[in-house]
Structures are given as structure tokens and as C-alpha cells.
Amino acid sequence: MKGLFIISGLGILAMLAEIFKFKKALFPIVLVGVLGAYAINFTEWNQNFNLPMFSNMIRFDNVAIAFSGVILATAFFWFILANDYFEKDHITDHFALVLFALVGALMLTAFSNMTTLFLGIEILSIPMYVLAASRKRDLASNEAGFKYLIMGSFASGFLLFGIALIYGATGSFDIMAIRAFISQHGTDLPAFFYAGVLLVLVAMLFKVSAAPFHFWAPDVYEGSPTVITALMSTIVKTAAFAAFMRLFLVTFGGVNETWSMVLAVVIALSLVISNITAATQQSVKRMLAYSSISHAAFMLMAILANNRGMASVSSILYYSLAYSIGSIAAFTVVYTVSKHEEGSSNIEAFNGLAKRHPLMAVCMTVAMLSLAGIPITSGFFAKYFVFSLLIGTSFKWLIILAILTSAVGVYYYFKVIIAMYFKTPEKHDAIVIDSSHVVLLILTTLFTIALGIVPNYVVEIFG
């Protein structure tokens, strides 16, 4: 809870910086602030006196704290990655927008009422619409922002409609009250309640960009500035999954027959469409956008195995952490390379990177191996936990499908590796990389491997 206050405070401070002229000092302040929020967030671990707050609108239980931890840690890494995004114009605006998006993300981990859920999603999304369009002279960026806004509003409409129907059926916005209502009136719930659940499901699938609701994602990811793409595919995704999980494991866990088959089909579609489309991409950034859909499908698989209680939660936690860290590393390399190549992130831009900058090539290799799910990186354990959750259910066919599409995944991740080590570059000039990015790359790479060697510290966090 205090983490949420700190980030909100930082957001307001960022807006004041324009007036009181301490723009230059803002970056270190924010960095320290995020780190402080991360540390203070964990002092509330197991401190049950914090719950619930604001007339039961928000509850920072251990699950919320753990997911907030993932979001804040990723945010810290992200700020290092994005340091020169805050150097040109609109510095304070950018800071404020990102920080308020973080506020929304943290709310999504901890909502205990449908209204807080809606508020969280809007607080997260509205800054993201602006940030996607923040390269304001670039047509693609404007298109991205516009597309994101239209699609996002559409999904918010679905969400609101769904919430209204559920309220009509159960008479409550409180997620625990809805849960209790479902278990009391197991079979005689009105039909429009189920319609409400499905509308909420569709809205959430929009937000996590699962197929067939994914059409906005690749254009938005490619058009936005690279650092904003990194923000969308890590922090926004983690927050959306935290909310998704709480909704469908806790609130709607009792009516899982309604949504589990729909979800299974969505997962299957996402796996097939995303992997096959990713394999045909020439731009690494766009490839990562499609691959993020496939990772979303994996995390949805953990939600699908809804009879496993905390095991599902900890596996989603681990997956989002592993994926966020791996993505940050990959985006750092993509960002540096595309800056060097005048904005192009085509696969040819990576040719011969191993010779031009060995450290970047090694870190990118580890990131690709992790995203592809090769041991002993964290990505492997993430997939392993999902498989072992799902193998006891009736959805074994999804595992087989996931394996087959993973092989396709290896194709496009390794295309990058092959280009880096094997292809000869057109230019041989050395690539300049910011020294803070070097630190970031080393940190995320070590983190990826460490998380793969000792996964128990994360998966056993809930005891």
C-alpha cells in the first residue's frame, strides 16, 4: 500500500518539477523512489493489519505485494533502459505519465472491488495511450496511439458492461461477495450473469492481447517508441495478468465451466497465430510483439489449470518475472541496435553483432534462450511450471500444441542468434552503447540465469 502512495507522490512531484525547475534532478529522484517503493512494499509482507482498505476497495495481501514487487523491480530496470527517453522534450510529462501508469498497474494487483478494477485499468491505460503516441512527429507512433486508444476504449466498454451485468445478478461489486454469491446460488444464477462473466473475459483478453483480440498489438508495439513497447510488454502485461488471475481464479473460480473452454480455445489460437506470424517477421521488434502474445497464452494456461490453488498463482508470478526480465534485456539490445541503424530493427541490423559488440550478443543470446525456454534460464522453469500445472487436467492437448508451437518459437528466436554470430554485417563500425545500459544488460542476464538456478525463492514465496 505504501508503495502505491510513494509512486503516486512521485507522479505529482514530476508534474511539480516543471514549475519549480528541478527537471534535471528528476531522474535520480524517480530511480531512488521506485527502489524505495520496492523495498517498502516488501515490509508489508504478512502484515495482515493492512487489509482491507478504503471500505474494502483495495487489499494488499501477499499476492498483491508479490506482483507489485515484480512490477516495481521491472520498473526500476525499465527506467534505466529509458534514461534518454527523458532527455529531450516534455520530460516532466513523460515522467508523470509513466508513474501514473505504474499507479494503475499497482492498483490492478490489489483490487478487491470491481470499481477499483475499472479504475486501475483506466489509470494504467490512459497514460499508455498518450505514451504510445509520444513520438509526436512520427506517423507510426501517432497511429499506434490512436489504434491503442480506440481498441482499449472498446475493451473498457466491454468490461464496464460485464461488470454491470454481474452487479445486476449478484447485487455487489465486491469480488469476495460475488464469489460467495456464486457458491451459494451455484446452479440458479441468471443467464445474464454468465454473459457478464464472458464480457469481462473478452475485455481482459483484449488487455493481455490474446488471439483473436490481438490485432491491435503488433501495430501498437511497432509504432510506439521502443522503450514504450518495452513498458507495454512487461509492466502492463504483468499488471493485466495479476488482475486476470484474481478475477478468474478467485471471483469466477466457481463458474469455471463457463469460461474454461473459451479460454482453452483462445490459448490454442494465440499459440498458433502468434508463433506462426512471428516466424515470418523481418523486424525483431515486431517479432517480439507477436512472441509476447504467445507468452500471454502460456500464462493463460496457468489460469486455465484453476484447480491448483496457489500453485497457479506462483507459476504466473514466476512467469511474469522471468518474461519481464528477459524482455527488458532483449529490448535494451533492440533499442541500442535500432538507434545505431537509424531506427530500423530489422533482423539484418543484428548481423555480426557478436563481432561488433560481443557483450550485447551474449546478453541477447541469453535473453533469446530464456524466451525460447531453454534450461537453465528462467524461461525454462516458467514453461515447466505451466506444463506441470496443466498435465493433471483434461487440457493435455494444449501441452502438445504448446510444445509444437514452441519449436516454431525456437525458429524465430534462433534466427536472431544465427544473425548475430553467423551473418556478416554490412557495416563494421562499433556500436555505441550507453554505459548504464551495459550495467542493465549484465544485471538482467545474471538475474535470468540466477532465477533459473534457484527458482525456489520465487515459487515458494507463498509458502
Place this chain on the structure above:
Amino acid sequence: MLVGLLIIVPLIAGLLVFGTKGKASKNIALGLSVVEFLLSLIVFFQFKHNPSNSNLVLNCSWVESLGIHFAVGIDALSMLLVLLTTFLVPLIILSSFKNDYEKPNSFYGLILIMQMALVGVFTANDGFLFYVFWELALIPIYFICLLWGGENRGAITFKFFVYTLLGSLFMLVGLIYVYSHTGFETGIKSWAIADLYQAGKAMDINQQSFVFWCIFLAFGIKMPIFPLHTWQPNTYVNAPTQGTMLLSGIMLKMGTFGLIKWLLPLTPLALEKWGGLAIGLSVFGIIYASLVAIVQKDYKRLIAYSSIAHVGLIAAGILSCTQQGIQGGVMQMLAHGVNVVGLFLIADILLRHTGTREIDKLGGIRSMNGNFALLFLIVMLGSVALPLTNGFVGEFLLINGIYQYNAWIAAFAGLTVILGAVYMLRSYQGIMLGERKDSAIAFGALASSDKWILYIICLTIIAFGVYPKPLNELAEEGTRLIMLNLK
């Protein structure tokens, strides 16, 4: 503790070698791999002295809540394969002394890290750990083939990687499936091999069949068995010689070893139902690969196909589930590992001295270098399993074991003896004997490193052909333990 050292030493050695520069890398790598070999000899003598020595097992908890342990241990079977690995790796490193690779530190570092993974695969007593090492072994060899391979290596190594990865993911699913059936009595799930055996045997025939095919796919691709072999010839030919040696000498044995330790005892019922089909595929592969080998022009490609034929026989013997079959499979794994490294070295020597590996363009080398002709002859005879060479014991036991399973299949499998002799002798004749071709004229004395490797290999071939008892005893003991678990 000793067994832990066996895994850690190559890892540290690999990391050390990464930090070296230039020519020093190969010497340091060679020295450290010899240290590892000596260490494995110490383990061997300790094991002979007292098989239940506590130095030979290591069990620490890794992810306790999921029942994953870092459990490794030496038994008769793993002892043999660890010895094979630690014996071959120094030879493989030595064989590269005449090649000047770019970035030698990465090259040798990767070989040593791969050795770590291989020793891990052979000693793992925990299903999860086994899988992790299995996959870890793939990464270094992928980069070795990709960075130092021949032309068109990008596409070829990629095919190799996707094939093996796909197989191993299915194996992971099979193992997780067995794992999810463990602990019905205690309620605690476990990856320990004994628990997996127990859970596997308790499953019904349909469940076992699912597990059998999932896991068999992985091993079948790794060996490879017909029709999963299509990645193999191109990969072997295009990989650098050392990569080919690692792939065929040691990595291939991961598949056959896996069959014995990680498949037979898990799914005995499924084996009764599907074993015949699997053996049929293996035996078909023997004949198919032998016939293809006969018409090969490139000597390295010929050895690649001969390797498919040999491994088909090993797999058929193991899948027959008889004492002789499995024991013969183990013996043949050792013999094949040594012989095939020798053959690939010979192919490399031919290329370096004459500039070609095409059998048609070679001829009459014996008249230029009689010493080399003799060494080549011994390795070749070991490979066709002449009595008094190391290949004989295993092949005899294998055919004997398959005969107990089914006489007709044994008759077809026995064709390998004849066909093997055909392609091996013909190629030897074409390369070494006959009229001296232009390419042979420049064939001078062998480099001392090549000579030493061939001496060591030939000595091993003869020594264990004449006196196979120490290895055979271990193989028998290891097989006996597996047979106990099959009942």
C-alpha cells in the same frame, strides 16, 4: 562428493578456458580434461573397491516444494559412460591441435562445458536434473556446429537443434506425466528415479503408452533411429571434426543410455505392446543406413550412415529387454564411441593431407604411409567387429539378445555384420589400396598429435577386444540392476 567434483571440474575448467587467449587455450583445455580423466579413474577404483561408497552419491535439495533434487550418483552403468566421456574428451581436444580455429578459447570452453553436461546426464538420479543436463548438452554443441562448422551450417545446425529440442520437450512432458503420478501413498511428489520407476510401473497400459512414445521420441531423435534420422548425416558432415566426434562418440550414447535407464523401467507394459514396432524401426534403420552407406562417395558421410546402422543395432538389442541384449548394447556403446572417434579422425586426416574426402579421388595411400594404413586398418576392423577387437563382444551379445527375442528379427539385424563389412572394407580398399592417385602423392608423415590419438585408440581397441572382462563385468552388473527393475 567425488561425483560432484566430476561435474564441477569440467564446468570450472570450461569457464577458465573462456578466460584464456590464443594458443594457450588448447593446452590448458587438454590439461584440464586429462585431470578430469584421472579423477574419473579415481572414482572407478573407488567404485571397484566399494560400490556403495558414500563418495559416489550426492543428493542436495534444489526445489524442495516440487520434489526436485540435485541427485547424482555412480552405478555400474553410469560409471562406464562417464569413463567413456572422460576418456574421449581429451582425445577430441588433442585431435584439434592441427586445426587453427578462430576464438580457440570459446571453442575449447564449449567442449568442456558440454563435458560437464554429459557427465551430468550419465550420473543424474533425478528425472528433472536429467532433463536439465540433457538440454544443457545441446547448447554448446549447437554453437560448436554453428560457429566452426562447414558451409551452409546455419540451416543444417538449425534443423538439428529443432529436431532434438522438439524431442526433448516431448520427453519433458512424458517425465512430468510420470512425476504427476508419484506419491499416491505419501502425498509427496518426487522426481527421484526410484519414485518415478514405481509410479511408471503403477500406470495402466494407455498411460504407459503415452509416456513411452513421448520419451522414445526424444531418444530416437538423439540416436537417431529411422525415420527420425534425417538431421544426422548433414549435421555430422558439416560440423567441425571435434563437433562430429562429440555428437557421435558421446552424445549419441545419451539416447541409448536413456533407453536403458530412463525408459525401460518406467514403462514395462508399453514396451511389451510397442517394443516390437520400435525394434522393427531400429532394424529397418540398420539395413537402410547400411545400404545408403555403401553408395556414399564422401568418407565422412559414409561414417555418419554407418553410425546410424550401429546405433540401430544397439537400440534393437536394448529394446529386446534381455540380459544379453542390454549388456551387449552397453558394450557396443563403449566400442562404438571409441571407434567412431577414430574413424572421424581418419576422415579429418585424409582431408587435411589430400584436400578431399571423396573415396573416388583417393587411392594408394598405403604406399605413402604404411604406418597410417595399419592404424586405419585396426580402427576399421574394430568397427566391423572382428573377433579380438572391442566391437566383437558387444555385437555378439546384441545379436544373441535379439535372437532370444525373435529369430527372424535377429537374422535381419545380423545383416549388419555383412553389410558393415562391405562398406567398411570397400572404402578402405578404395582409399588405402590400389593404384596411387594424384591426391595421395603429397601424403606425408602424420602429425604427432594425430599419431598419438590413433595409437591410444588402436591400443584400446585391441586391449578390450582381447580382455573385455573388466568392462563386461560392469556392464553385466549394470544390466542386472536394470533387469531387476523390469520385473
